[in-house]
């Protein structure tokens with residue numbers, strides 16, 4: 001049974017990175033690199049990558065780490081995990097585990113950063129609170145929650161070609177997500193001191209919030 005709207009399976013999972021690059025008119029790769037560069041990753045950071053997908057993001061983040069830094073990716077998709085293992089095989093300090101991020105996780109005060117890339121919008125609201133609680137618990141004091149996902153925006157204010165693509169591809173949860181005041185929500189969940197960068201006609205945001 002598919003519970004979140006960001007579960008990716010079959011053909012889509014197998015070719016996920018390629019399809020993303022194609023669907024974004026080849027802009028996604030560069031945007032992602034810019035966003036990860038803006039995370040200010042330190043060489044000894046421990047990073048928890050929730051809903052880590054194919055490992056593309058973790059490999060890019062690993063470029064900023066030295067051996068004493070580490071990344072743990074969590075995902076539920078077998079196809080995604082297998083791609084992650086292949087892609088990140090060259091990095092001894094990156095691992096992936098099959099775990100649901102919308103159920104209680106065992107990590108406590110362990111990570112400098114928790115990264116959520118294009119996964120958070122795809123959950124029903126009560127599960128988003130569970131994910132935020134997991135992230136907050138996993139972070140060390142002063143650690144950063146980094147959400148790379150849709151910004152708050154009105155699709156009708158965007159060019160027609162974007163509107164049509166967005167409405168065709170995205171799920172109802174994404175439409176709800178983009179209407180929400182995420183800084184207020186994050187404040188209620190124990191995060192503060194926001195930093196943000198906007199991309200792709202202000203429809204995508206790198207939002208950093210501190211525990």
Ligand SMILES: C[S@@+](CC[C@H](N)C(=O)[O-])C[C@H]1O[C@@H](n2cnc3c(N)ncnc32)[C@H](O)[C@@H]1O
Nearest residue numbers: 004006007051052053075076077080100101117
């Ligand atoms: C849209 S993809 C994004 C992948 C990656 N973060 C990226 O930016 O490329 C969403 C990912 O979340 C994973 N996912 C969906 N529901 C999940 C859950 N409940 N727990 C863990 N991972 C989940 C999917 O398997 C998929 O790999």
